[in-house]
Amino acid sequence: MKILVTGAGGMIGRKLVERLSADGSLGxxxxxxxxxxxxxDSPVPDGAPKDTKVIVADFSxxxxxxxLVQDRPDMIFHLAAIVSGEAEADFEKxxxxxxxxxxxxxxxxxxxxxxxxxxxxxxxxxxxxVYGPPFPDPxxxxxALTPTTSYGVQKAMTELMLADYSRKGFLDGIGIRxxxxxxxxxxxxxxxxxxxxxxxxxxxxxQEATLPVSESVRHWxxxxxxxxxxxxxxxxxxxxxxxxxxxxxxxGVSATVGEEIxxxxxxxxxxxxxRIKKVDDPFVAEIVKGWAGNFTAAQARALGFAAETDFDxxxxxxxxxxxxxxxxx
Amino acid sequence: MKILVTGAGGMIGRKLVERLSADGSLGxxxxxxxxxxxxxDSPVPDGAPKDTKVIVADFSxxxxxxxLVQDRPDMIFHLAAIVSGEAEADFEKxxxxxxxxxxxxxxxxxxxxxxxxxxxxxxxxxxxxVYGPPFPDPxxxxxALTPTTSYGVQKAMTELMLADYSRKGFLDGIGIRxxxxxxxxxxxxxxxxxxxxxxxxxxxxxQEATLPVSESVRHWxxxxxxxxxxxxxxxxxxxxxxxxxxxxxxxGVSATVGEEIxxxxxxxxxxxxxRIKKVDDPFVAEIVKGWAGNFTAAQARALGFAAETDFDxxxxxxxxxxxxxxxxx
Numbered sequence: 001m002k003i004l005v006t007g008a009g010g011m012i013g014r015k016l017v018e019r020l021s022a023d024g025s026l027g028x029x030x031x032x033x034x035x036x037x038x039x040x041d042s043p044v045p046d047g048a049p050k051d052t053k054v055i056v057a058d059f060s061x062x063x064x065x066x067x068l069v070q071d072r073p074d075m076i077f078h079l080a081a082i083v084s085g086e087a088e089a090d091f092e093k094x095x096x097x098x099x100x101x102x103x104x105x106x107x108x109x110x111x112x113x114x115x116x117x118x119x120x121x122x123x124x125x126x127x128x129x130v131y132g133p134p135f136p137d138p139x140x141x142x143x144a145l146t147p148t149t150s151y152g153v154q155k156a157m158t159e160l161m162l163a164d165y166s167r168k169g170f171l172d173g174i175g176i177r178x179x180x181x182x183x184x185x186x187x188x189x190x191x192x193x194x195x196x197x198x199x200x201x202x203x204x205x206x207q208e209a210t211l212p213v214s215e216s217v218r219h220w221x222x223x224x225x226x227x228x229x230x231x232x233x234x235x236x237x238x239x240x241x242x243x244x245x246x247x248x249x250x251x252g253v254s255a256t257v258g259e260e261i262x263x264x265x266x267x268x269x270x271x272x273x274x275r276i277k278k279v280d281d282p283f284v285a286e287i288v289k290g291w292a293g294n295f296t297a298a299q300a301r302a303l304g305f306a307a308e309t310d311f312d313x314x315x316x317x318x319x320x321x322x323x324x325x326x327x328x329x
Numbered sequence: 330m331k332i333l334v335t336g337a338g339g340m341i342g343r344k345l346v347e348r349l350s351a352d353g354s355l356g357x358x359x360x361x362x363x364x365x366x367x368x369x370d371s372p373v374p375d376g377a378p379k380d381t382k383v384i385v386a387d388f389s390x391x392x393x394x395x396x397l398v399q400d401r402p403d404m405i406f407h408l409a410a411i412v413s414g415e416a417e418a419d420f421e422k423x424x425x426x427x428x429x430x431x432x433x434x435x436x437x438x439x440x441x442x443x444x445x446x447x448x449x450x451x452x453x454x455x456x457x458x459v460y461g462p463p464f465p466d467p468x469x470x471x472x473a474l475t476p477t478t479s480y481g482v483q484k485a486m487t488e489l490m491l492a493d494y495s496r497k498g499f500l501d502g503i504g505i506r507x508x509x510x511x512x513x514x515x516x517x518x519x520x521x522x523x524x525x526x527x528x529x530x531x532x533x534x535x536q537e538a539t540l541p542v543s544e545s546v547r548h549w550x551x552x553x554x555x556x557x558x559x560x561x562x563x564x565x566x567x568x569x570x571x572x573x574x575x576x577x578x579x580x581g582v583s584a585t586v587g588e589e590i591x592x593x594x595x596x597x598x599x600x601x602x603x604r605i606k607k608v609d610d611p612f613v614a615e616i617v618k619g620w621a622g623n624f625t626a627a628q629a630r631a632l633g634f635a636a637e638t639d640f641d642x643x644x645x646x647x648x649x650x651x652x653x654x655x656x657x658x
Contacts, residue, residue, distance in 0.1 A: 091439075091497065110420075132573050142473045146492070146574040153493040157486045163475070164482040168420065244461055244619075245475040290573075 175247025
């Protein structure tokens with residue numbers, strides 16, 4: 001099995017590639033080739049197939065997508081995107097990368113498919129940012145999408161095309177709307193959602209963190225480990241059970257910022273919580289106001305997708321996967 | 330007031346231009362300039378403003394949209410599109426015209442807007458084809474869009490961009506999802522929905538018509554006169570009452586093909602009904618299967634949009650507007 005991963009240098013991309021390399025197979029088939037593409041260098045983990053290619057390229061540029069698809073990968077994980085805050089700040093770049101980049105990739109697959117004998121599984125990393133208020137509680141799977149950010153619009157547009165290209169038989173698409181991934185390891189990125197991780201990660205590492213919104217903000221979360229599991233499950237899912245639309249919200253934990261902080265207190269004590277400083281940020285608060293906090297995720301659960309069920313588990317995953325030296329704390 | 334109409338040579342476009350020319354004003358402002366664009370010649374009705382330009386151009390070609398927008402029309406009616414049957418048969422053309430054409434136009438407005446002092450009302454002709462099964466009865470305004478045709482996908486994608494460009498302040502958009510327009514005058518076009526009009530129009534004109542689907546098919550209808558009224562109402566609507574998403578289904582008549590035929594019988598007798606011949610067409614039946622039959626249209630009604638309330642009225646509009654010589658029948 002040949003696998004193409006776009007955005008392979010990103011946090012989730014790297015973890016997905018690590019998991020694929022560790023497993024050595026996907027859906028019972030040996031992984032023989034792995035192509036990793038990103039605008040930055042994608043690390044190649046131990047255990048990666050010998051035939052692993054790293055390509056540094058902007059897939060939104062003409063011709064790049066065709067090059068990526070010409071070897072006919074059986075499985076395409078399309079994660080490449082610029083994050084919500086950046087897409088909101090740079091309108092043209094957001095559409096160029098998040099929408100037209102995806103369009104170029106879908107088109108490259110279509111053109112290859114129309115030569116005959118090619119119909120890859122195409123797993124698209126969508127986002128809960130496709131949803132917008134007013135929100136029922138919980139939000140059902142059949143709610144209209146009214147995204148409040150350009151990022152959400154770009155993801156929703158790509159979902160529509162993914163469904164159409166699948167219906168036409170050019171590819172076998174499935175779109176997974178990721179919850180906010182928490183706790184992200186490493187440095188903060190430009191995502192407006194970054195603080196949800198920061199207020200846990202920095203205190204767990206003995207550092208101060210800023211909280212730009214109220215503790216009453218409710219949101220929808222899953223761990224990086226759960227996110228990787230979503231991609232693997234999507235690769236193996238029975239897409240025959242999907243309707244004409246092929247994207248759905250993933251399971252997650254519905255929690256307020258206050259509940260996050262209480263889980264931090266249980267895991268690391270009052271001194272960790274004391275490292276969180278409230279610094280209002282109206283730009284972030286405005287974006288976050290348009291985000292949903294609770295979903296049924298009924299369709300995804302019925303298909304076998306699963307995530308953590310409380311924030312203590314989410315913190316535990318971080319401690320296990322990112323801070324192994326402190327496991328005995 | 331300067332007005333730009335794309336698709337001005339089409340059936341609804343021509344009727345809209347006739348109405349604007351007859352009214353001489355829109356929202357209380359005199360219409361001083363009218364620019365009519367289509368890939369075919371747009372007729373200029375009696376009473377059109379002296380400063381009426383007819384442009385024959387493909388607005389999906391680079392540069393055309395910028396030319397159309399450089400004079401800063403205050404009001405843009407964007408009707409240009411290829412119809413559902415053609416977009417389904419020619420995948421590339423459908424995306425080129427219906428999606429990228431719309432994108433070029435929105436981008437031209439954005440670039441002009443970013444020079445300062447320009448934010449036109451942008452009325453987009455969307456379609457009930459954005460909806461897909463399964464359908465609650467009636468379908469509420471907040472249902473997820475799961476279009477089953479490329480045409481519906483292209484309209485839904487444009488709606489998403491219209492909302493985003495409006496949210497960003499580049500334009501003041503409103504999208505009106507048209508019911509199937511019935512009775513279309515003149516010759517059949519390539520729309521898969523053409524038979525809904527044909528089975529009334531041809532018999533009313535003493536000719537035979539073919540019915541490609543079952544009499545139990547339920548659908549959502551409004552007259553051409555109602556469609557023109559939707560565009561005028563959209564031009565004048567208080568968009569401040571809309572949420573972040575700015576497109577909605579228009580009011581209409583929910584009727585089965587059988588109910589259409591009974592209205593024909595009441596208007597023109599058994600001999601008219603006898604001119605309808607059942608000729609199954611699986612291609613059309615497959616497309617129509619994915620179309621909705623009944624909506625609340627609550628948001629549009631609350632904003633003051635209105636249509637006919639039964640099929641007898643729809644037939645009456647046709648007889649009045651298209652067959653004035655037979656008015657005394």
